[in-house]
Every structure is written in C-alpha cells, then in structure tokens.
Amino acid sequence: MVYHVYLNWTGNQYDGREILVFPSRQYADELYNRCVTTTAPGTANPLSDVVRYSPQFWTFHTPTPEFRPYYFIDSNAKDLMPTTMAARINGYDNNHATGAMPVIPNDATSHVEYVSGGTYYIRTKTTPHLYWSVRGGNNGFITLDARKATKFRINRDDSGKPSPAPENDRRVLERKDDVQLLALSSSGSHNIGVIGQSVSVNATSFRFSFGSFYNGDFGAEWDEKPNYTAEPTLAYKVEYSGEEWELVN
Numbered sequence: 001m002v003y004h005v006y007l008n009w010t011g012n013q014y015d016g017r018e019i020l021v022f023p024s025r026q027y028a029d030e031l032y033n034r035c036v037t038t039t040a041p042g043t044a045n046p047l048s049d050v051v052r053y054s055p056q057f058w059t060f061h062t063p064t065p066e067f068r069p070y071y072f073i074d075s076n077a078k079d080l081m082p083t084t085m086a087a088r089i090n091g092y093d094n095n096h097a098t099g100a101m102p103v104i105p106n107d108a109t110s111h112v113e114y115v116s117g118g119t120y121y122i123r124t125k126t127t128p129h130l131y132w133s134v135r136g137g138n139n140g141f142i143t144l145d146a147r148k149a150t151k152f153r154i155n156r157d158d159s160g161k162p163s164p165a166p167e168n169d170r171r172v173l174e175r176k177d178d179v180q181l182l183a184l185s186s187s188g189s190h191n192i193g194v195i196g197q198s199v200s201v202n203a204t205s206f207r208f209s210f211g212s213f214y215n216g217d218f219g220a221e222w223d224e225k226p227n228y229t230a231e232p233t234l235a236y237k238v239e240y241s242g243e244e245w246e247l248v249n
Contacts, residue, residue: 003025049061114154123245124244132149140200221241
C-alpha cells in the first residue's frame with residue numbers, strides 16, 4: 001500500500017495543492033527531514049518553510065516559482081526521486097467547481113508523530129492487540145501482552161555523529177537514526193537493553209536503530225520465554241522472528 005501526503009499551498013485558494021506519494025511513511029518522513037534541514041546559505045530551491053500539521057498534511061506559502069516542490073527534489077533530493085512521486089491536483093470552490101477530490105484512507109497511525117523525546121505504546125502491526133509490556137516478576141524481560149501495555153520514551157542519540165543537532169530541531173525520527181529506549185513506570189524510567197537475545201530493562205542501555213521497528217530486528221520469541229509467563233518475550237535480531245511495529249499514543 002502506498003503512503004500519501006497532502007501538501008497544501010497557503011495563500012492560493014484555487015490551484016495550490018499537491019499530492020506526494022511514497023512507498024511507505026518512512027520515505028515521506030525522510031523527505032520532510034531533508035526539507036527542513038537543507039538550509040545552508042545559497043541552497044538552491046529551499047523548501048525549509050514546510051509546516052507539518054500531521055504526518056500526512058503539510059503546507060507551505062504560495063511559492064515563487066510555483067513548482068518549488070519539484071525543483072527542491074531535483075536540486076536537493078535526487079537520491080529520493082525513485083521513491084517519491086509529486087502530482088498537482090485541482091481542488092474546487094464555488095467559482096471553479098471541478099468535482100470533489102477522491103477519498104484516500106489514512107494510515108492507521110496517521111495522527112501520531114514520531115519525535116525524539118516522544119512517548120508511545122508499541123504494538124505489532126500484524127496483530128495490533130499485542131503490546132510491549134514490562135511486568136514485575138519477569139526479570140525485566142519485555143513480553144507481548146494483550147492485557148497490559150507499558151509506555152516507552154524514544155530519544156534520538158546523535159552522540160556518534162560529527163555535527164550537532166540543528167538549532168530548533170524540527171526533524172522527525174527516521175530509519176537511520178540511532179535511538180535509546182526507556183520504559184516508563186510509576187517509579188521512573190528504565191533503560192532498555194539486550195541480554196543475550198532478549199530485550200530487557202535489566203541491561204545496559206543500548207543504541208538501537210529507529211529502523212529496527214520496520215526491518216525485522218525486533219521479534220516475538222515464543223520458545224525462549226521465561227517459564228513463568230505465557231506471553232512471548234521480545235527478542236532482538238533473532239532469525240525468523242522479526243516483526244514490524246507501530247508506535248501509538
């Protein structure tokens with residue numbers, strides 16, 4: 001299923017709107033980050049004034065020239081061109097009625113922004129009733145549970161990068177980002193790490209890739225769960241156990 005973003009021009013009520021189409025949300029987030037961080041003096045065709053109201057609704061002011069999104073991609077994001085399609089669409093008003101635009105269903109998590117410092121419940125995409133859960137008496141292992149979910153904080157970790165984060169950082173999290181996970185409870189926050197192949201709060205903090213939520217690094221391990229729980233435990237980089245995960249509020 002493709003992923004779409006509605007890009008609206010402000011200040012032009014007649015023909016100022018685009019539909020951007022991507023293979024998945026991850027590609028859309030990467031293009032957005034490219035827009036807001038390509039701000040060096042002399043940048044050709046900048047698009048850093050994009051305002052992101054939600055993952056699938058962005059705006060920018062009426063451009064001069066009007067084809068700024070196309071020019072930006074061609075000048076500053078050629079590597080993303082094979083995964084991005086931009087199309088001009090016509091809306092309608094009382095004087096320029098061309099028919100209503102088709103309904104395009106939103107992604108299941110279209111209202112959730114993935115940002116550094118954000119807190120989320122984490123569930124499987126294929127079986128969304130199963131959530132990451134940390135329960136007492138489980139040696140800190142994370143299980144998948146349909147009855148009780150734990151909230152997690154995700155922090156981008158730029159310590160391994162040569163340049164600091166941009167001032168007034170507007171980026172969203174994308175696959176190549178290193179992140180640290182913390183489980184939240186009434187007693188505070190707890191670092192998430194890996195013991196053997198099991199994900200646990202009783203481990204040294206670990207730098208995961210944000211892409212691990214999409215590429216199968218995390219998986220449900222049924223065979224090596226603690227013998228006192230019926231739920232599968234969460235494993236990291238175990239062959240054949242990988243899942244895709246969703247972050248929800």
